[in-house]
Amino acid sequence: MRIVLLHPPHTAIGSRVPRENLPPFGLLCIGGPLIDAGHDVRLVNADLGPMPLRTIRREVLSHRPDAVLIGHSGSTSAHPTVLKIATALKAWHPDLTIVYGGVHPTYHWHQILSGTADIDVILRGEGEETVTALMGALEAGIDLAAIPGLAYRKDGLPHATPPAPMIRDLDAHRIGWELIDFTRHSYWGGKRAVIVQFSRGCPHLCTYCGQRGFWTRWRHRDPVRLAREIAWLVREKGVELINLADENPTSSRRAWKAFLEALIAEEVKVTIVGSTRADDIVRDADLLPLYKKAGCLRFLLGIEGTDEATLATVKKGGTRAKDREAIRLLRDNGMIGLCTFAVGFEEETDRDYWRLLRQLLAYDPDQVMSIYATPHRWTPFHGQSAHRRVIRTDLRLWDYKHQVIETPHVPAWRVFLWVKLIEATLQLRPRALWRAYLQPDRDMRHAQRWYTAMGRRVWLREITDAILKPARKGPTVADYWGAEQLPEEAMARTAPRIAAE
Known part of the structure; x- marks a missing residue:
């Protein structure tokens, strides 16, 4: 699949004031596994500049992607911008699959999927293993229900699969440094x-x-x-x-x-x-x-x-x-x-x-x-x-x-x-x-x-x-x-507890 990893522009003080820009590490973490799985992966870092919306749309669609994966480390304060970008991309390319990941969407998946039709899939928790399974399923046209760590619409309603297991070996998936x-x-x-x-x-x-x-x-x-x-x-x-x-x-x-x-x-x-x-x-x-x-x-x-x-x-x-x-x-x-x-x-x-x-x-x-x-x-x-x-x-x-x-x-x-x-x-x-x-x-x-x-x-x-x-x-x-606290733990506790020695 042709995949674009999109780092949205961030309006927060920490992003705009320094006039310097660090790479989007979270996207690089999923970029390496996707490349190794055989996908054609590009990174659009719209936080550089930052890019205006029309430039983001042009840069993303110039790669003719099958899917766009959006994520930002400051995900709550970046969320309104993500929604605007998703709407603009869908208006131009309705068949594009938009996947959204990060801390905020991990927890607010139901609210997001209920509030907009422009986000297709939400990736919950750590992404290195879930994203490769997701892209493989989308490419093969397979039902997503068997993949843990996802949220999407089922019969028109928000639906989540069980939490993904946390990654035991943090060295098992390489960082996609070649993307920057x-x-x-x-x-x-x-x-x-x-x-x-x-x-x-x-x-x-x-x-x-x-x-x-x-x-x-x-x-x-x-x-x-x-x-x-x-x-x-x-x-x-x-x-x-x-x-x-x-x-x-x-x-x-x-x-x-x-x-x-x-x-x-x-x-x-x-x-x-x-x-x-x-x-x-x-x-x-x-x-x-x-x-x-x-x-x-x-x-x-x-x-x-x-x-x-x-x-x-x-x-x-x-x-x-x-x-x-x-x-x-x-x-x-x-x-x-x-x-x-x-x-x-x-x-x-x-x-x-x-x-x-x-x-x-x-x-x-x-x-x-x-x-x-x-x-x-x-x-x-x-x-x-x-x-x-x-x-x-x-x-x-x-x-x-x-x-x-x-x-x-x-x-x-x-x-x-x-x-x-x-x-x-x-x-x-x-x-x-x-x-x-x-x-x-x-x-x-x-x-x-x-x-x-x-x-x-x-x-x-x-x-x-x-x-x-x-x-x-x-x-x-x-x-x-909402009055109820959302479940705090994003992933299943399948790995043994590691004590702070």
Whole structure:
């Protein structure tokens, strides 16, 4: 079959502000297996530019595809755009099969198939194995009922097959690197960059996490094979930076240490950035020189509030002492700690924001980033927030950078001002400015300057949105999404549980 993988343009701040573009890793993950199955596969990355709708239609249809597979990592905020693209493609080519995948369609398959006739099939959960079975069935004209992990219309009504089993061996399906032009993808201020995934899932139970149930279980790739693949990317494709897509790559100390040692043995110069937990940094205090030698430069640490009661409510599992110690340890070992702090929980008051500011100052992070708690319907946080009012109903703003539900004790405009005050205070301190502009380490200085430049542009975008797209009290979360929480786990638990060693 002739297949087009379509990465839709994304309106979110994180996609538009950086003026750089990382490859659509999820589509590359299904692209490799499709190519190996004998299909003619092309990638249209409409996020580059971004492409206007008429250009997307022209680029997609120029390949005369039998099927178009659409997916985006920011799938909730990209969903309205996906619907527009699907409608435009179907209007031009009614016989085209449109397949939609990602976190949002995995859970909202019934709503999507009920609301539009332009999406034919939804791929639920991990896609590498399901998509090859789906394309084979479509090519042979076989009934889809026997393929797990799908949703489609049966007798005119939405119908889902049983959840697909999660993939046991993450190295069983190769990434379709040949689908991209590496020269068009950069990050971190012009460094040629790609996304790579060491592991899938997270063993922790944060109630608000939008992906913790999507992967079902934490699993990791073979450390040596992944190190070899990264070395190939560096030597053959000129890649300078790896952005780890993992929620928690360091869950297994043993596996993560093996990966670091294997990458060091490859003797390639590469920068690695990613996310992890403060607990793991503290646990790995003796391994941090190994982190640095392998190329690790920055880790995003989600501290999600400095009040111990809040941490317990959202089941974060961290402590203020470990958060503070992780920041210090990273700095002492020549790495950057980017601390994200979440706001928008129901109990918050002005006093809480003031305490948050004081606590962050005590933490002394190198970089800070704010996010807003967002009640995705497949998370426990949805149920906890069901009675609260939605203040931004446009799904394009559900990107964690816009407050979308009310904070009962503080109006949205004042929450916004508190967040900006916290960010400004942290980033304009003399020691923060010194780290950005005067510190002697060249790589650290570049990273800090790049992040400072990003911060200025993000601020301008956020302020513009606050003025042009103001918060307005709307329906409750239950009325907006539906009162019932959707099943959290996206895939069947057929693989043995892998403990975080």
